[in-house]
Amino acid sequence: MSEEIEIENNDAPKRGFVTLGINTGEDNIRYCYALACSIKVCDPDASITLIVDKGQLGNVQSFYEHVFDYMIELPYGNSAHKDGFHGMNLWQVYHATPYEETIYVDYDTLFINVDVNDLWSVMSSRNGISVPIDALAYRNFPVPKTWRFEYETQYKLPRYFYNLMYFDKKDKTVAEWFKMADPVLQNWRDVYNHVFPNKKPEYFQKNVLGNVITHFVDHTDDIGVKLNNHYDLHTLSHGVFNNPDEAPGNWTDMLNYWVTNNKKIQIENSVIGSGIIHYSDETFLTDEIVDVFRTNLTQRLQER
């Protein structure tokens, strides 16, 4: 277990968004940048913090900086430096966040026409910690949970989404959850062997481990919230690939998609006009799409 290190930042607003951007061989901050632009298009006053690897603050390219209110280093360094599964650092977000109330967002997410005030109000409505209980796929169909949560279903674990997490640092439940997250995420192979005696995931899966943590701390009934604009575009969420074993690694290999200048995402014949969109496929975010959100943010700020 790591020692507690509290980061004091009295100037920080009470509420804000946090995302993780760990650069290794390639530029991963661009995903966080697109995410931050998309949040600020929805709410220019939203506070956004980028968390980077220890000692890497100086390596964030300067043209990304304008969209982040804070840039902070992981307090305990990149615990995924061997494996490259950067989601493993989720446990450190609790220690790194400068806010009292935080919404953690996965880097491969975009906000489109989201009422940010409403999001805060829904996510903070239940407890000190909350995650979405369900999600929609690109055709507005509910995500088929049997496929998306194959292991959770088999082992009767909670079936929640951890790409979006609200937590209030003052709440005891939150401390419990992140305290459990520390050993579970850092020792995920041992946890797999312990929790999944038969079929187990072949690699690190943050979402599966999030559900394991929730199960371990016995908060299954306390943390789920219903969001009607949460999209999960994971390959197994679309309801398109009938055999999960034959599903492509990247859904963008099989489905056509476009992002229009007014930020609407069209996949095949279906348009997503608003929502929190976890696209779950890095190849989705082309430079043109980053430009769309950068341009929209510039226009939004000029309009103010």
Add this chain to the structure above:
Amino acid sequence: MSQKQGNGICLFCYNNEELDYAKFAILASQYAKKQLNMPVTLITDDGTLEWMNTSHDKNLIEDSFDNIIIDGSVTEKRTNIRRHQDSPWSEFNAPFWNSNKHTVFDHTPYERTLLLDTDYLLMNDFYNYIFETDMPIAMHRYAQYIGGDMPYTNEITLNEAGIHHWWSTIVYFDQSEESKLFFDIWSHVKDNWEYYSLLYQFPKMLFRTDFCVSIATHLMNGMNNDDFVHDFMAQPLLNMDQKDDIAQVNGLNDVVFLKHNRTEQWKNILCRHTDQNLHIMNKRALDRHYQTLLDLAKEKASV
């Protein structure tokens, strides 16, 4: 201002050499009138009407239809051959004339209309509520087959990655701008069928009004599966497969089916449905039980 008045039901009916749709229209009208107590308008062509007048009692026709509108445009233009089944072991081909179904918006004499297919028998008054709402358009988004079977894949979405399938078996509409737009899109899709079959990735060989309404609904729902078009409170349409048969008609709203097993087609399952609206897709089965069903409808009416 619209000159149309009140509430009513419309049916399209075009006979071909294989199927006597006039019989089905009489049956559908008798059941609809009984359940909803509304006037019925038949839209047909000269040939079908002539056949109906020679093969059915005049009083029965007058009792079944309050108005008859002649529109012969469809049968002259195109042949739309459809393969029908009568059990898993018997099949036949018949032309299917449905390309003018969207013209019901102009043909209907009613302000609020329920358009029914002639193979749809109303056995309860579920649709009454829709006439009391402000909904401009309504159709079934979901369906199931007798015995609780799921619809086939291409009846859920137009292709594996495609848009949601909606059913044109029952279309409720008023005379609003929204409804007009809906029927205009339907007409546009029909006129550009090949283009839309490529865009929405469905087979172009058979013209299907279900696909037209699915595209129109998709566009009016903001190009996604949303709620602008009402879906009859998510109630599923109850279909009897063409491979199923009617085993027995117990009573006016009580039918026993011989349902085929999809994976082992030689196996049959008896299942009974009471007081449920039924989409009898096996037309030959409907034809075989026509007289019993009609007698029951007439018998109760006379009581």
